[in-house]
Amino acid sequence: MAPNSPNNSTLTISPLVSNRRARDYFQTPPPIERRRVHSTHRIFSSPNRQNTVNVTNSLNLNATSAIDTAVDALPSKGLPLPLPSSSFDESQLRPEESINLEDVPLTQADKLRLWRHDALLQHHYTTAIYIGDKVLNMTGDPNDAFWLAQVYYAKGDYQMARNLLSGTQFEDSVSCRYLSGLCLVKLERYDEALDIVGEVNPFKKDHSVKNPDGGIKLEASMCYLRGLVYARQNNFERAKESYKEAVLVDVKCFEAFNELVSNSMLTPDEEWDLLAHLDFDDADNNSGLVRLLYTTRLSKYRNVRTFEESEQRLKDEYSLEGNLDLMLAKADLLYVQCRFHDCLDLCRRILEKNELNLQILPNYLSCLYETGGKNELFLAAHKLAENYPNNYITWLAIGIYYFAIGRTNDARLFFSKASILNPSFGPAWIGFAHTFAVEGEHEQAISAYATASRLFPGSHLPNLFLGMQYLQMNNLTLAQEYLLSSMSVCATDPLLLNELGVLYYNRGQLSKSETFLQKALLAAQNLDSGAKAWCSIHCNLGHVYRRLKKYKLAISHFEEVLRMSKTDANIYSSLGLIYLKLGRISKAIEMLHSALWIQPNDPIATDLLDKGLEANMKVSSRKFIEEHEDTDDLRPRLSKHRGAIPETPINKPAKNVRFIGQDKRKDLDLIVEDLRRGEDSSEEDGDDVMEMESD
Incomplete structure (x- = not known):
């Protein structure tokens, strides 16, 4: 396979592993006794140099030469040990002989690459740039240009990295094209980035070709980057397709998978269908682990039992008890089930382990709002403002706090800022729409909710809130359409079932209204929902039974409301x-x-x-x-x-x-x-x- 093949990863051009066969390093060696290779960790030149061994070209992967035995004897932990350069005559080796790699001399360029790479790993960027520039002048190798550009990128100097990689001599390097596109995204020059990576995948669509080096295929990374560009351009449909292609090309491209599931870009059924089509063999002997991990990330609206089984297997078979990602997945399940108090408790346990875990914060902040934790909301927003002043999560937290204390206009500004910083962030869009809904500005609220519904088809909330807005406007036809669409995603939300009961009450279909309200009451009881949900459902059932002339049942539900809240004039009037x-x-x-x-x-x-x-x-x-x-x-x-x-x-x-x-x-x-x-x-x-x- 060519050095610049999109089916390779950047591991093939890494000075740390460039001369070590990936299958020997990334696969667990068979449990047989081998001779130890006497060597220190050595780094060799780029595979593009004629005097070095290319991982995919110069080595015969099917050979059963003595070098296999020697390489398999390398330690399984620590830095990988490379094979000797091409000047070493491997035909002279015997299986019973050990190899002393110290006898193989490093070239001058090899030693400079070692210096450059170690400076990069230790964040000595000035040193890495100084030495990397000299190596590139000496070799003219695209791989040396890639690593020098990596130093500029890590330093935050995206324009310098882009200028370095824009030379015509680097156009054929897939890794250079990928990094160049990434720099253009950082510079917000999205059209130029799309020109670099292509509007569609320019590589072969046969994704069955395996990656020989154990890393992430560059083709998958290019697809992910293409999706990132489309997302920044608010072309979310094309972004979704690019992310899906990335994870189909290489299941190890978790970035793309995470964008799809964490931003609710797919419906629950589409998420599970995607999982069924992923080729987990790309993860080699970690295929079972990766499949279970990905399963726990999928929508919790479907296949809850499968999620629970996967979670338990990860704890039992892979010793992941207490792992933060599993706890995050469990918090998602509790939130979807409207078990806000339980979800809040779990969020607090996660934050005790990692007090600035940004992934848990949307659920944590939402649960604080649902349970009335205004003081804790203030403290969370204050801490985020100190540590992440420019992060969209910070703006969301401040917006939720202002919304909770009734400062709607201020909340709207912060929600808007969060959605600008990350257009794919659903909670910011929904919070922004809420600020209009609470003030009765139905048209603006509907516009914002409709945007959220288009961007996040995997969430039932935008359509639910759209249905509620149309219900308040007495547009029962559109209200029914959106509420039923929300129900197709999540059929267990007490709030949704309550709204459907109200809808059919207003339509005069009292029997249907009674059915949905009873389902809502059962769901609220099973999920241990708060008193507010109980009051609303009991009140609505009381009105339904009043209209059905089932007065004793109506009185019992109204009295249930009075047991929880004695300050509702509407209930006393209804009883009167x-x-x-x-x-x-x-x-x-x-x-x-x-x-x-x-x-x-x-x-x-x-x-x-x-x-x-x-x-x-x-x-x-x-x-x-x-x-x-x-x-x-x-x-x-x-x-x-x-x-x-x-x-x-x-x-x-x-x-x-x-x-x-x-x-x-x-x-x-x-x-x-x-x-x-x-x-x-x-x-x-x-x-x-x-x-x-x-x-």
Whole structure:
């Protein structure tokens, strides 16, 4: 395989391993006794030099010469030991002989490369640049240009690295093209970077060719870089395809895999389908480990049991108990299941091990918001601002804190900054949209949520929030479309199920509404959701049963709400209306007085109380007449009785209330009918004001 083949990695041109066969170094040697090679760690010249051994060209990989036995005897740990240069006559070796590599002299360029590379590893960039420049002038080797450019890149001098690699003599080097494109991305010159790496993969599409050196194929790295460029240009569909191609070319290209799954660029089904098509044989004898690790990173909306089995195997078979990445994967599962308290506890344990672990922070910050941890949010944002002042996670944390304390405009600025720094960061887009939604600016909120929905098809949240916005705008058709789309991704979110219950309630499909609300209640119970979720669902079920005339069930759900929160005027008004319908006038008046004590200007509670007091007066009057209908002084007694009725500041005559006949029950039914048909209030009016709770 050619030195510049896209199926190679940069290991083939590394001074540390350039003359060591990758299969001997990266594969575990068979457990047989071998002779030890007496040598120190040596570094040899670039494979492009004629006087050195090329890993893929000069060596016969199928040969069974004595050199195999000698190389296999090298230590399995520490720095790799290279093979001797091509000036060494390996045909003279015998299997039983050991090799003393110290006898093989290093060239002048080899020694300079050693000096340059060690300076780079020790971050002595001035030294590495000084020596690397001399090596490049002496050899003109593209590989020496690559390593000198690596020094400039590590130093942050991207323009110098780009200028160095722009020479025509380096155009045929895949590694130089890759690093040149990476520099252009850092310089935000995306069109130029795309010209370097190509708009599509210029290499052969046969990904079955194995990498002989154990590193990451340069072709895969080029595909990843192409996806990075497209993402910076907000062409996320092309970015997604490039990332997928990168990980299909080489499963070891975790950068591309991570971009796909961590940014929810694929739907849950697409993620699992991609996993099924990955060639884990590229990872050699680590294929089983890599497969399990990748499985734990996939969407937690699907195949939870598979995730749990993979997690357990990694702990048992590979001793990864307590590994931070496994803990991060578990935190993702808890967050998706809305188990915010459990997720928060796990996040805190992770931060105890690594207090500035940026990967856990989106879940950690979201859980703090959900559980009301404003003080902890402030401390987290403050710590991030000190340590990572220019990181998008820092801006997200500050935005969430300001949103939590009600400073919506400030929060919007910080969410916007985070989304600019990283356009692929979903939480920033959703937070930005929330700032419009909370202020009732539906059009702006819908625009931001729609962008998030397009960018992150693997998350159910954007479509859920879109459905909620359209529901508030009473556009039930679009609300149903987005809510059902969200449900196709995640069918267990209590908030989503609650919103579907509200949707069908507003459509008048009360049986469907009851079904979804019962599912929401069950999900909230199973996931140990907070009291807020319970209150909302119980309240909505109470309204559904009220409309279904299942008054006892309605009362039980409303009373459940009152056990958790006694400050909801809407609940007392709803109970007052139900007790009026049941003929329990005194109880209705008590509930309505409670509603007005909480919210004195509530027009519905005021109107219902007027009707209740009027109904109570009529019933009392009827009872008085029945007791004294044979007496002669009925009129003055009735007048005296009316004078005994308690007066309230909100008492006023009811309109169109009729008093008919001797049947007290019928009389009350007529009063309730008047309540329904009255000019100032009705059951329908009550439904409009005592709305279902949509979070």
